[in-house]
Amino acid sequence: MKTHSDNTDASITQITIATRESALAMWQAHHIRQQLQALYPQIEIIILGMTTTGDQILDKTLSKIGGKGLFVKELEQAMQEGRADIAVHSLKDVPMVMPEGFVLAAIGEREDPRDAFVSNQFKNLEELPPGSVVGTSSLRRQCQIQARFPALKIESLRGNVQTRLRKLDEGQYAAIILAAAGLKRLGLGDRITSLLPPEQSLPAVGQGAIGIECRAGDDDLIALLASLNHTDTAACVTAERAMSRALAGSCQVPLGGFAEIADGVLRLRGFVSSVDGVRVVRSEVSGKPDEAEQIGKELAQRLIGMGADKILAELEH
Ligand SMILES: NCc1[nH]cc(CCC(=O)O)c1CC(=O)O
Secondary structure (H helix, E strand, O other): OEEEEOOOOEEEEEEEEEEEOOHHHHHHHHHHHHHHHHHOOOOEEEEEEEOOHHHHOOOOOHHHHOOHHHHOHHHHHHHHOOOOOEEEEEHHHOOOOOOOOEEEEEEEOOOOOOEEEEOOOOOOHHHOOOOOEEEOOOHHHHHHHHHHOOOOEEEOOOOOHHHHHHHHHOOOOOEEEEEHHHHHHOOOHHHOOEEEOOOOOOOOOOOOOEEEEEEOOOHHHHHHHHHHOOHHHHHHHHHHHHHHHHHOOOOOOOEEEEEEEEOOEEEEEEEEEOOOOOOEEEEEEEEOHHHHHHHHHHHHHHHHHOOHHHHHHHHOO
């Protein structure tokens, strides 16, 4: 980051954005660059594409190689070393507890938070014949779908959005489940066959939202990024992340959390499930958007009271 100083003011003249190199990550980085550039035309904004561990290891499921932090660590290292100033992430991939020295400075407006059903032959999950193979690597999706459709076979599916679609088109799966947000942002919304209602597949915490991270001490930059924050999205994901944090949320756990605001009321729904999808606890809490953090904690307590703690304890073995 370069700053221009005169006697009265230290103003930022250059910002480097670190991002993964997948098409979706690049889209999101360019989207944030555009928004920043419109607000601050005098600042030069550079995009630094990077490969992360999570992008390199594609033959194992994420829960086996250590979870989501793998998509953000290299970007944080670039910020720490001064090679970048901010990192743009799919918020879903950002761990619930930020590492020492980093903050989420802004949350961008949410795209469609729902999961999408994509198939070249079938219209929805209900239409799939028994034994059909459905591709997803998310335990959250697997558990919810398996509980409702026990005759379907869920198989692992990794890779970026284009890779996953190619595997479907090659015939390895009857259908795949992906975040609608990724498809829509990449202009692939026409590949969405149908959308899974939250009652059928409660979305992941943060799904569809963009998180902008920077170094904790960069106060001028933090102040500047605040103008990108989308208030309603930030309230919703604050509630979702508070719930997940209180429950020990990582992607090793089948957990969903989804908040929405209607008529000034924030409604947060959550679930935790055993890996076989047999034991599920679901609940919800509503309240004022500016009490989002509290709503999240309260829902976590409610789920724990219903047995979520026992389900989570068993998952640790
Ligand atoms: N776990 C990978 C990931 N991280 C963010 C998205 C999609 C976009 C989003 O949720 O913002 C995806 C792919 C998917 O879940 O299908």
